Amino acid sequence: MKIKNIFKFLIFAFIAVQLGSCTNTDAEQKFDQTPTERLNAQKKELSDLLLTSQYGWKAVYFTDNTQLGGFTHLFKFSSDGKVEMASDFDEDTDSYVSDYSVELSSTVSLLFSTKNRIHLLSDSNNFPTAALEGKGYKGDFQFLYYGQENGDIIFKTNRSFQELRFVKATADDWNNLSENIIMAENVVGGDDRPLFRMLETNDGTTKHQLDFVFDEAPRFATANSVETGYNMSYNMGIAYTPTGITVSPAVVVKGQNLTNFAYNESDGSFTATGTGGVSATIKYTNKPLILTDxxxxxxxxxxxxxxxxxxxxxxxxxxxxxxxxxxxxxxxxxxxxxxxxxxxxxxxxxxxxxxxxxxxxxxxxxxxxxxxxxxxxxxxxxxxxxxxxxxxxxxxxxxxxxxxxxxxxxxxxxxxxxxxxxxxxxxxxxxxxxxxxxxxxxxxxxxx
Structure with a gap:
């Protein structure tokens, strides 16, 4: 073999050794933990994370937004396996203490192991409509841990595998939870309000009116267009806040997702505002949008x-x-x-x-x-x-x-x-x- 060719061969061999060395190191770093060790690390991560927020965590839980609304839950965890919990499921917004645990099986999960407010959503005897008899509010009390994102804890529900986010709660969240119940009364409407409602959407140039009907027990609303040539409908779960409502799925107007509706006490309306003149308003009307025969x-x-x-x-x-x-x-x-x-x-x-x-x-x-x-x-x-x-x-x-x-x-x-x-x-x-x-x-x- 010529010296020139030998030299080239040695260079290629050296590069190959270096590449192989790098690949082996990466693999060793990637697989330096066994599956059990990785799960144990995630368990510790979640256990520690639950304790990091000064005022605990808030979750607005839409168990099934095709037929049910959302329920706000507040949690404050302690290292001894106790959790202080409150919700706006009904007029009882007081907080109660129960047990929780971080469980380890095929994945890491948060389990609320003794009865508290969140179990009201999973009680099959507690159903809001005849269609949900034996299913209750379709809720869960065990949540699979999927990491963190922008300070939120990401879970997926154990049964339906839908995402649920825990966001850091504030002192106001605890102090003002009872105001959600007051807002519920505004959504239902008092004796001094008209019976009929509409959802009016505005894409910045054109307005459309849809007949709006809200069902209090499941916290669910439907809106259907009444205009000839305009065929649109929205089905939305509703969650209460101290200042208005949150809807899921979003009301989509001109490609914009509108979810947060602010309450106007003077006329009883709820308005979500986008950009470029886009908005959606739930408002009262004195007669039905469609007069039937x-x-x-x-x-x-x-x-x-x-x-x-x-x-x-x-x-x-x-x-x-x-x-x-x-x-x-x-x-x-x-x-x-x-x-x-x-x-x-x-x-x-x-x-x-x-x-x-x-x-x-x-x-x-x-x-x-x-x-x-x-x-x-x-x-x-x-x-x-x-x-x-x-x-x-x-x-x-x-x-x-x-x-x-x-x-x-x-x-x-x-x-x-x-x-x-x-x-x-x-x-x-x-x-x-x-x-x-x-x-x-x-x-x-x-x-x-």
């Missing part, structure tokens, strides 16, 4: 129809208004303990008669308010006008006990009538009757 089948000359509010199945329906519930409660509070108003039924074209039936338990006689019907074609309402009161056997004066609720049903502006697209407990179609003069709405089953 559903009332027309109840006018004279049509087939017999009967619709019934039945307690307790429809008392807490999302479409039964607060005012309606309060009037029903007031009636029952003025009755003997063994007697209650159990049904309010509306009969149309029953052998030529229209009437409202008030049915009681405990042997109290049923009362009937005979009415005539007419149409308000402009507002698309049916107007029920007084004719007479009676029992099954005789005419009677108007009963004072029923005056307030009956005045709502027979108000001079009439009732909006809507055939709803959901069911409650039974397969009967749901119909709602809403005053055009106030925020009274009663939910009924179609009974024939």
């Amino acid at each position: 559903d009332y027309k089948v109840l006018l004279d000359g049509n087939p017999f129809k009967v619709y019934g509010y039945i307690s307790p199945f429809l008392t807490n329906a999302p479409t039964t208004s607060t005012l309606c519930r309060s009037l029903l409660n007031e009636i029952n509070a003025n009755l003997p303990a063994n007697q209650q108003l159990t049904r309010v039924q509306l009969y149309f074209n029953d052998g030529g008669w229209n009437y409202i039936e008030y049915r009681f338990s405990g042997g109290r006689p049923t009362l009937y308010h005979n009415v005539t019907t007419s149409e308000n074609a402009v507002d698309k309402t049916i107007v029920l006008t007084h004719d007479s009161w009676q029992t099954a056997t005789a005419l009677i004066p108007a009963p004072a006990l029923l005056k307030k609720i009956d005045d709502e049903l027979t108000n001079s502006k009439g009732l909006y009538v809507k055939r709803e697209n959901f069911k409650i407990t039974y397969s009967n179609v749901i119909w709602t009757f809403t005053s055009a003069n106030s925020n009274f709405r009663i939910t009924t089953y179609a009974l024939n």
Whole structure:
């Protein structure tokens, strides 16, 4: 071999040795821990990390944002395996102490091992809607550790494998947690607010209005477009904050994700603001965005129809208004303990008669308010006008006990009538009757 070629060969051999040496060193560094040692290091990392935040950690837990809202939980961990916890699951925002542990199996996880506020979301007997019977709020109480990001602790839930972030809590988070419950009342809306709402989006040049409906128990809302040629809908879980709400999934307007809505006490609206004039606002409206013709089948000359509010199945329906519930409660509070108003039924074209039936338990006689019907074609309402009161056997004066609720049903502006697209407990179609003069709405089953 020529000396020149020998020299080249030696250079190549030297480079190869150096490359091999570097590769071996990297591999040794990468695999210098066994899997068990790496898991033990992660366990210590999480155990230490949980103790680093002065005021503990906050998690807004959306267990399933396709049908449920979010629940704020606060945690303050101590080195003896105890955790102080509070949540806005209900009006009890006090903090309670329970046990936790950092578990080691195929991965590292945080386990809340004794009952506390977060277990309310995993109790299968505690469900907000009929569709979730046996599933509860679909929550978890064991969370798989996936590291840190920008000071947050990243977990994934044990059962559904969805991401959950713990962010560092503040003193205000603990002090103001009860304000979330006050905000919940603002989202539901008081007796002095209109019943109807819209979600108005603004992309900077064009506004669109969508019918907005909120269901209190699951903390979930739907919004559907009402404009011809504009087909859009949003389904969103809602979480309360002291200053407004957070929604998940985000309301997307012109490519911008809007999640944080600030509350305006003066008009009861909630607004999320983006850039370039982009915004979304949940606001009240005095009448439905869509006026249906559903009332027309109840006018004279049509087939017999009967619709019934039945307690307790429809008392807490999302479409039964607060005012309606309060009037029903007031009636029952003025009755003997063994007697209650159990049904309010509306009969149309029953052998030529229209009437409202008030049915009681405990042997109290049923009362009937005979009415005539007419149409308000402009507002698309049916107007029920007084004719007479009676029992099954005789005419009677108007009963004072029923005056307030009956005045709502027979108000001079009439009732909006809507055939709803959901069911409650039974397969009967749901119909709602809403005053055009106030925020009274009663939910009924179609009974024939």
